[in-house]
Amino acid sequence: MPIDPIIQKMLEGVPEIDFDTVSPQELRKSNIASAAALPRTVELPRIEDRIVNGVDVRVYWPQAEAGGLPVVVYYHGGGFFMGNLDTQDNLARSIAAQVGAIVVSVDYRLAPEHPYPAAVEDAFAALSWVGQHAAELGGDPARIAVAGDSAGGNLAAMVAIRARDTGGPALRFQLLWYPATALDLSLPSETENADAPVLPRRAAELSMQWYLAGLDAKALGAAPVDAASLAGLPPAYIATVQGDALRDEGLRYVELLRAAGVPVEHRNHDDLVHAFTGLAPVVPSAAKAVEVSLVSLTAALQ
Numbered sequence: 001m002p003i004d005p006i007i008q009k010m011l012e013g014v015p016e017i018d019f020d021t022v023s024p025q026e027l028r029k030s031n032i033a034s035a036a037a038l039p040r041t042v043e044l045p046r047i048e049d050r051i052v053n054g055v056d057v058r059v060y061w062p063q064a065e066a067g068g069l070p071v072v073v074y075y076h077g078g079g080f081f082m083g084n085l086d087t088q089d090n091l092a093r094s095i096a097a098q099v100g101a102i103v104v105s106v107d108y109r110l111a112p113e114h115p116y117p118a119a120v121e122d123a124f125a126a127l128s129w130v131g132q133h134a135a136e137l138g139g140d141p142a143r144i145a146v147a148g149d150s151a152g153g154n155l156a157a158m159v160a161i162r163a164r165d166t167g168g169p170a171l172r173f174q175l176l177w178y179p180a181t182a183l184d185l186s187l188p189s190e191t192e193n194a195d196a197p198v199l200p201r202r203a204a205e206l207s208m209q210w211y212l213a214g215l216d217a218k219a220l221g222a223a224p225v226d227a228a229s230l231a232g233l234p235p236a237y238i239a240t241v242q243g244d245a246l247r248d249e250g251l252r253y254v255e256l257l258r259a260a261g262v263p264v265e266h267r268n269h270d271d272l273v274h275a276f277t278g279l280a281p282v283v284p285s286a287a288k289a290v291e292v293s294l295v296s297l298t299a300a301l302q
Contacts, residue, residue, distance in 0.1 A: 003197075003243065004271045004285045011197050011273075019202040024112060024210055028082040035087040041281045042093035049085070052133075053125035056107035058085045059137060060096040066138025070101040070145065070172075070301035073127050073159075077150030077177075077275060079199075079207030080119055081111045088149070091277050091290070095147065098294045101301060102139045104130050108155065112210035116222045119211075123155040124162050131169025143301050145173040145234070149277050150199075150246065151207070153179025157224035157253070164232050171234040173300035175293060177277050178239060178246050179253065181224045183208055183217035187248035196243050199274040204245050225252055230260035237265045237296045239289065244274040265296055 002008075017027075046061040062069070072095055076088040085107045096103040108122035127146065134141040148156035153176040160174045184190075185205060194201035208217070217223045224230075236257055240250035247268070254266045269276070269289055280287040 002271065003273055004283060006283050006285070007273055007276075007279065010279075010283075017203075019200070019206055024081040024206075028110075031078060031082045031087055032084070035089075035278065038090060038278070038281045040093070041090055042097045044093055044096055052129040055122045055126045055129075056085065057126055058089075058092065058105045058107070060092050060103040060105070061138065062096045062100050062102070066102060068140045069138055070099065070143035071130055071134050071137065071139035071141075072096075072099060072101045072103045072297070072301075073130050073144065073146050073156075074103055074105045075108065075123055075146070075148035075152030075155040076105065077148070077152045077277075078110075079203065080116075080151045080154075080211035081207055083110075083151075088278060090281050091149070094280065094290060095294060095297075098291065099298045099301065101145075102137050104137075111207075112213070115213040116211055116220055119151075119155055120158050120162075120222075124159045127159050127163065127169065131163075141169065143172055144169055145175065145297060145301055146171060147175035147177075147297065148179065149177035150275060151180050151211075153177055153250075154181055154183070154224065157181055158222075160233055161224060161227050161230070173234050173297055174236045175297050176236060176238045176250070176253070177293065178241055178244055178274055179250055180246055181253040182249040183212070183223045184225075184249065187252070189248040190245050193243050193245045193247065196245055197273050199245050201245055225249075225256055230257055230262060233257065233260070233262050235263040235265075235300060237267075237293050239293055240266070240268045241272050241274055241276065242268055242270045246274065267292065
């Protein structure tokens with residue numbers, strides 16, 4: 001399917017990456033520079049960096065004085081090896097502004113320096129802190145959701161499972177954009193979209209190699225699709241992209257959640273690319289896709 005012409009024009013100006021020679025550290029620098037070049041689209045009255053349970057987070061408030069607001073714990077994408085509090089700052093601001101929620105963005109440890117399960121441990125440590133301290137932030141501990149894109153979608157799904165299994169915090173919703181929920185290179189979309197922009201197959205292979213330290217995702221329990229049961233998880237919104245190597249990971253998770261009795265709203269976008277949430281400040285179709293997903297998140301947190 002043809003992608004949005006604005007995205008196509010942007011991609012024409014992106015130099016080709018030799019994934020066999022580039023280092024994860026070089027890719028991180030490039031990712032940070034690309035994000036910094038985007039315009040800031042939302043201003044908020046209060047933003048604060050904190051360290052909670054040993055994890056760096058950034059807290060966004062949609063209004064100066066908060067009380068009883070819903071809380072969204074957000075995990076950025078980046079293949080588990082790149083991304084930070086700045087690279088998806090625009091998305092965190094948009095969530096706070098559109099949903100009217102306090103957003104806690106989590107700066108989990110990155111591979112390959114910190115392979116699995118470091119990111120999951122950090123992700124859950126931050127969520128646990130939010131569950132215990134939501135009221136202190138001006139939030140409602142009964143209205144907490146998780147959200148994440150790509151690798152962050154994996155982490156959001158993983159902590160939702162752990163929260164269910166360990167007695168909390170109770171979650172109202174999980175919003176997963178093009179999530180890496182299977183970590184399975186044998187899925188058809190990995191071959192079909194092997195040369196896709198943004199996330200070609202080789203990039204997916206390397207991110208899994210760095211994150212899993214060469215081990216098997218199923219044996220490690222690193223993929224949400226391999227959970228013993230998905231019953232009792234919070235309702236979900238899952239966005240996939242037709243021309244994305246991770247498309248079938250999201251589709252598989254949709255099917256498994258529905259089979260377990262979990263309500264799921266699914267949108268498959270034909271004209272977008274992997275990581276479209278980061279393009280929302282400059283691509284109207286990406287902004288619309290984010291807006292539609294946040295409508296569902298808002299409704300779930302009412």
